[in-house]
Every structure is written in C-alpha cells, then in structure tokens.
Amino acid sequence: MTSALEVGLYVFILATFLGIEVIRRVSPLLHTPLMSLTNAISAIAVVGSILVAGSEQSTLSTVLGTIAVAASSINIVGGYLITYRMLRMFKKSAKGSRS
Amino acid sequence: MTEHLIQLAYIGSAACFVLALKWLSAVPTARRGVLTGVAGMALAVGGTLLAPEIVSYTWIAVAFVIGTVIGVPMAMMPMTAVPQRTALSHAFGALAAALVGTAEYFHRAPGIDRVTMGALGLEVLLGFLTFTASLMAFGKLQEILPTRPIVFRGQNVFNLTVLVVAIGCAVTLVVRPGTTWAFFVLGGLALLFGVSLIVPIGGADMPTVISLLNSYAGLSAAAMGFVLDNKLLIIAGALDGSSGLILSIIMCRAMNRSFTNVLFGAFGQVQASAAAAEQRTVRSATPEEAAQIMQAGSLVIVVPGYGMAVAQAQHKVRELYDLLSKQGVEVKFAIHPVAGRMPGHMNVLLAEADIPYDRLVEMDEINGEFPQADVALVIGANDVTNPAARHDKASPIYGMPILDVDKARTVMVIKRSMNPGFAGIDNELYYGDRTLMVFGDAKAVVAAIAKELSGPSGLH
Numbered sequence: 340m341t342s343a344l345e346v347g348l349y350v351f352i353l354a355t356f357l358g359i360e361v362i363r364r365v366s367p368l369l370h371t372p373l374m375s376l377t378n379a380i381s382a383i384a385v386v387g388s389i390l391v392a393g394s395e396q397s398t399l400s401t402v403l404g405t406i407a408v409a410a411s412s413i414n415i416v417g418g419y420l421i422t423y424r425m426l427r428m429f430k431k432s433a434k435g436s437r438s
Numbered sequence: 439m440t441e442h443l444i445q446l447a448y449i450g451s452a453a454c455f456v457l458a459l460k461w462l463s464a465v466p467t468a469r470r471g472v473l474t475g476v477a478g479m480a481l482a483v484g485g486t487l488l489a490p491e492i493v494s495y496t497w498i499a500v501a502f503v504i505g506t507v508i509g510v511p512m513a514m515m516p517m518t519a520v521p522q523r524t525a526l527s528h529a530f531g532a533l534a535a536a537l538v539g540t541a542e543y544f545h546r547a548p549g550i551d552r553v554t555m556g557a558l559g560l561e562v563l564l565g566f567l568t569f570t571a572s573l574m575a576f577g578k579l580q581e582i583l584p585t586r587p588i589v590f591r592g593q594n595v596f597n598l599t600v601l602v603v604a605i606g607c608a609v610t611l612v613v614r615p616g617t618t619w620a621f622f623v624l625g626g627l628a629l630l631f632g633v634s635l636i637v638p639i640g641g642a643d644m645p646t647v648i649s650l651l652n653s654y655a656g657l658s659a660a661a662m663g664f665v666l667d668n669k670l671l672i673i674a675g676a677l678d679g680s681s682g683l684i685l686s687i688i689m690c691r692a693m694n695r696s697f698t699n700v701l702f703g704a705f706g707q708v709q710a711s712a713a714a715a716e717q718r719t720v721r722s723a724t725p726e727e728a729a730q731i732m733q734a735g736s737l738v739i740v741v742p743g744y745g746m747a748v749a750q751a752q753h754k755v756r757e758l759y760d761l762l763s764k765q766g767v768e769v770k771f772a773i774h775p776v777a778g779r780m781p782g783h784m785n786v787l788l789a790e791a792d793i794p795y796d797r798l799v800e801m802d803e804i805n806g807e808f809p810q811a812d813v814a815l816v817i818g819a820n821d822v823t824n825p826a827a828r829h830d831k832a833s834p835i836y837g838m839p840i841l842d843v844d845k846a847r848t849v850m851v852i853k854r855s856m857n858p859g860f861a862g863i864d865n866e867l868y869y870g871d872r873t874l875m876v877f878g879d880a881k882a883v884v885a886a887i888a889k890e891l892s893g894p895s896g897l898h
Binding site: 422 | 447449455458459460462463464466467472473475476478479482483486487489491492493494495498500501502503504508509510512513514515517520524525527528530531532534535537538542543544553585648649652655656658660662664665666667668670671672673675676677678679680681682683684685688690702738764773775780781782783785786788790792794795796797798799800814826843
C-alpha cells in the first residue's frame, strides 16, 4: 500500500526533475518572462483558495479564503498579461539590413 | 462523476503547465507557451469551481473581480519596474498559500494527522516568510527602503535563532496539532524571519534573492498540495520551485558566490576601504569624440547595466543603435547574467526599446568577440566589467565571470563621476590606457553621441 504522502512525494520528485530539465533549456534571453510565467503558474494556489473561500466552514475561513483568491487572481491576471506583453516586445532584426 | 471530471481537468492543466514552460524556451514559440499556461490555469480554476464542497460563489466572484482590477494595472508597468512588480507578485502568491494554510489549520486543528500537519507547517512557514521577504525586496527595489545592506552585530545568530524557534513550533504542532499558540508563534516568527533575511541584502544581490523567493513561493504551493492531497498543486509548485532554483544557481554562478554568501554575506560593507588610497589618472572624452571613434569602427559592443535602467537611457541607446547600423557599423549588446535587478532584466528593457533580440548576446558567446571590437561602450555597468575579477586575488569580486570589455580596441565608459559603484569596489578598467571616460548622465551622453552621429557626417 502506498499512502497519499508517498504518491505525493513521487509526483513532487518527478515534477521537480521534469521542471529542471525543461527550464534549463530556457534561453537566458527570456529569464524575465520565465520568472513572470512561473509566478503566474504558482498562482495555482488559487485552487486551494477557492475551496476555502467557497465552502462556508466559518467566517474566518471565508475571509482568509477570499483574500487568498484575490491575491492569487492578481497573479494570474497580472502574471500572464505582463508575460505576454514582454514577449510581444521581442522582435528579430528586419531581414536584409537597412543600410 | 464530477470528481472524475475535476481530476481530468487537473491532469489537463498539469500537462498545459509543462508544455507552457517547454515552449517558453525560445522566442518563436514563447507566446504559444503563455497561451498554453492560460489554458492550464483556466482548466484548473474551472475544475475547482465544479467541486461539490463549494456552497457559495459570492465571495469567490468578488475576489476575482478585485484581483482583476489590481492585476491588470500591475501588468501594464514599464519594463524598468519589472523587478519590483515581480517581487510584489511573489508576495501575493506566498500570502495566498499562507492564508489557505491558516484557514485549513483552524478548520481541522485538533484532529489533523501528523503528515498533513507537517506539510501545513511548511506551507505556512514558507508562505509567511516569503510574503514579508518579498515585500522587503519590493521596498528595496522601489527604493522606499534603503538599498544598501543594513547589518548589525549578531545578525546571523539572530536570524538563525528565529528560524530554529519557528521550526521548533512546527515540530510541536506535528506532535500536538492542538497547540494553537505554537501556530501563532510559527506564523509570527516566519513573518519576522522574512524581514530579517532581506534587511542585510543589497541591491546588486536582488537577482539571486528574487529567484530564491520565486522558488519558495512555488514550494509553499507544493506544500499546500500535500495538505489538500492535490497533485496539480504539487506539480505546479514543483515546476515553480525548480525554476526559481535554477535561476538562483545561474545568478550565484554569475557572481561566483554561494547561496549562504548571498544570504548572510552582506556584500559591499567590509571591502569598501581597500582601493580608495591611490590616485590614478583617467582619460576622458567628449560625446563628439566618442561619436567619431564609433563611426570609424566596424563593430561596437554595447555593455548595458543597471545604471542604464536608472537613467532611462534605453530608448536613446536604441537611437544610437539605429544610427550606427545605418552607417554600416555593426552593433551588438553584451548581456551579463546579473546585469540589472532580476534575471534577464536587460533583455526586456532593450526589447521594449525595440532593439532586435538577435542583437542581444550572452556573456559566454560575446566574450570571444571583444578583441575584434573597435569600441566597447559601457553604459551603467561596473562590477561585471572589472578586470580585477580575473587576476586580483584580493578583490572581493575575484573569480566572478566578467565581460572581457578591456580587450576591445577602445573602451568607452559612460559614468556620472568617478565614485565607485554599488559594491564600493574601484574598477581598474577606468584607468586602462585604452579607456576613455565619457562623464555625464547616461541618457544625456547617449543622446549627445546620437545627435553627433546624425549630424553632418552621418547625413544621407
């Protein structure tokens, strides 16, 4: 029998190695967009926040949950938007130099 | 049924996140990567909203609206403000994780099992410390707080004690989950530790610190995944954690320093006295002379640093780039990994100023080209060009990989005065016999050079 913890640890370890392999290949040119994108992805905390905010366990948890949903949606909206904005700025030089 | 649907959405979401990061690796696919990330987040949020535990959507909707209203303007900031913005959003992400952890604790407290409590303790510890640490980093980057390191006697002992006591509280909670006071002490100490961790860190170390905080924010989300037994949170958190880790390692290597040295070393305090004594002569040049030398060359390598961002000179640099290119001079930009205040900072600044990204060359690639360069133009960079890093064992930056600016035929340094840079280290590059100092504000000087280039001789 594997417990939830052990399964969780397998997932964590594999995802970390996958993350390292994928992110190592990101060009240093894009390190700033990489950080803003991973920042938006780590707003996945929104999942837990929604469950806490919406399940009406107590006033305390609704208040904390609501703040948490607001904080993570700032990162979702802001993070993806600014990453997209940054990437739109990256342009190649025009073909055939303009001399 | 719904449960399966939610899990399916989560699996799809996890796949999207991995693909998003994979496609971010190169410019041509990067935008697709962002859109895939959006899809992943939409799946995650959509799936969660289906969960049967949710009885009321009112506050969720209110919070989403608030988040959007704050999030959109935060995405519209100019690229010079990106480091601050990133620090602030790390703070928000960590706050969310910490608050969810707190709510979970008070909801489940006495009956919580040890494994979950351990994960919860970690989530709250990382969440709260990243929250205040990121706010401090934000304050320093925004220059609300002093950017110089603040040190006091026994600082490291103090920090270590705070951390050890906090971990002690977490252990107490694992043994007896009902000890509410320990939870409060844990949260309070984590908040305090975040502040005291950043207080001694100076502006030039911010790229490493921001990367490290990025990693912590991800790890607290992963810890939340263990608390809620949610694999998607674990995966996304681990991806974020490993990204932050890799960036911090790259930053540390680029400064030839270790993590502990960055966090506990308080750079630039002790060494300041060393080089001040002797007076050496420098040669200076006017912008007009600088323009003539550049015009006569065939390859100019521009070396931008944080000073260029401070002076907002990037748009003038772009004019310079255009004029030189028009006159047949090849212009490249040499990007040191720690130039600026966050990883990749110079690249987004120059891209915003419409400089094509294929002109931006990393340190390892460009270093071989300096000997062929007619001019190396240093704008607002200092320590990353100091040849002392190669040979002077006494220098605090000895061993740090640098841009081989001094190998260019002529080195031009735009600088306001001869005051040493952030780390208080004198740069011997300025006294080299091939070096010309062009004194003045970076923006004004570059504008003057550009004006000269567009003048009579550059006319066509």
